[in-house]
Amino acid sequence: MAALKRLAALSCVGLIATTTACGSSKSTGPVDGAPNVTINVGSATPFTTLDPANAYDSGSWNVYYNVYQQLFTYMPGSNLPTPDAAKDCTNSGVTVTCDLQSGLEFSNGDPLDANAVKYSLDRVIAIKSKTGVSGLLSTIKSVEVVSPTRLVLHLNEPDATIEDRLASGVASIVDPKVYSATQAEPTTFTGVVGSGRYTVQSVQWGNLGSGNQPVELKLALNPNYHGAAGAPQNSYVNVKYYADQNGTKKALDSNDVDVVIQDLNASDVIAMQNNQQLGTGLQVAQGPGGSVRMMSFNTKKAPFNDVHVRQAVAELIDRDAIAAQSYQHTVTPAYSLMPAGIANASQSFSMWTTPHRSDAAVRQQLRDAGVSLPIRFTLSYGGGDAAKEAEVKQIAQQLNSSGAFQVALQDYPGGVGQLQSQALTPGNFQAFMIAWEADYLDADDYISPIAEGDALYNNYNNPSLNQEISQALAITPRTSAEKAYKQIQNTIAQDVPVIPIWANSQYAASQADITGVPLTLDASGTPRWWLIGKTSN
Secondary structure, eight states, X not given: OTTBOOOOOGGGSOOOEEEEOTTSOOOOSOSTTOOOOXXXXXXXXXXXXXXXXXXXXXXXXXXXXXXXXXXXXXXTTOSSEEESSEEEEEEOSSEEEEEEOTTOBOTTSOBOOHHHHHHHHHHHHHHOOTTSGGGGGTTEEEEEEEETTEEEEEESSOOTTHHXXXXXXXXXXXXXXXXXSSSOOOTTOOOOOOXXXXXXXXXXXXXSSSSEEEEEEEEEEOTTOOSSOOOOSOSXXXXXXXXXXHHHHHHHHTTSOSEEESOOOHHHHHHHHHHHHTTOSOEEEEEEEEEEEEEEEOTTSTTTTSHHHHHHHHHHOOHHHHHHHTSTTSEXXXXXSSOTTSTTOOOGGGGGTSSOOOHHHHHHHHHHTTOOSSEEEEEEEEOSOHHHHHHHHHHHHHHHHTTSEEEEEEEETTOHHHHIIIIITTTXXXXXXXXXXXXXXXXXXXXXXXXXXXXXXXXXXXXXXXXXXXXHHTOSSGGGGHHHHHHXXXXXXXXXXXEEEEEEEEEEEEOTTEEOGGGGOSTTOOOOGGGOEESOO
């Protein structure tokens, strides 16, 4: 995912407009005995849209997993999808038959049936957002409704990951009466009607540094929810958005928020961990990560339309130094497209660093390939994060000091959303930095969108590789696909449309009276806000 994906505290952001969600059910108090508790979540990753057909960023999906429902979900700590809106599904190769839970309703009382699921999947495919998110449903040929509680997915090819895809944000189920079948809702849309744990009560808009963005999202428990999620530990969640990680830390320090998940500076994480060891300060929780930070190249634009130039960058980047200096060892150097915990991960990109090539050797390789030196290019990135600012400066220094490159930096202070709209979608970039986050926990999710879905905007296409990817997708059990995925990853590493830099761990900081935060930290990246509680009111 894209993680195709972020200066002041909330009180400093100028004029704020409030929009109330017209399509949501309003809750007047705790639901089914849920604690009458409000949890304030701090975030530096605002959503780009509340329409799941048009978003491929973690800020949006964080909300989707709380206000919408999918056929499947991931339970805390599990790498395998569990039925949620679905009762069960049977995968027969190119057909998948799903039975729904009985009595499902949207938050406004409309029935959630097989027609609603078909409508939701069909509209994603029909809208075909420029974000590339519809590619996650590319194996679905058509959806057939058999009865109000049964539907059949007809696939283009066997897909061993279909249940994982149906657990992702793009497969969120929406009310057909509210959402257009052929057009994405506007980015200011707040009339969410889903069937998830929460309803959207209101959105406040303001300026976090790059135009109109959400600055606060208020949620209340959905009284009509029926699914696999555990018992709620709160009744309300307020998500407060800040321009950067400095803002989230200040909000923690001033007790304006109860918890911040992931959006923390590396230096603050280290300091808070030290204080925790001394029995003072905030609680810090750590969990496995599901994202890999990458440099992505525009392979149709000079200088990176030349594979020799891309290979040279892969040879010169010092990941260990970046992890140590820019991130203070809170990340792990990555030589694979996927985190080590994903089955069939291969350290393919180590081919460019073992054995180590000297700067002089890399310069000579480029000259031998007919490349004029120095190679000038601009590296774009989403700003607002001190560690990422340090990272790009360190990368530029490493490449410039080699004598082979002259790197300029282009900051998009609005984060991934601004980077995407102003540079990536129109193709106005040469190389950019992005963290790819798991949509589902399978090797295919780290390969297909990059290699054939163009989710990283690199214009990379290798027809023979695409065929290998399709063949690997059908292999079950997935542990039997190791040989196929090793070959696929070696091919991508040789072509270098992207370069993995580091893999993350997840960190969260919370006030002393907050509980349940570790249940939101696993490789699935599902922020289970309903499991966060408070020991005092």
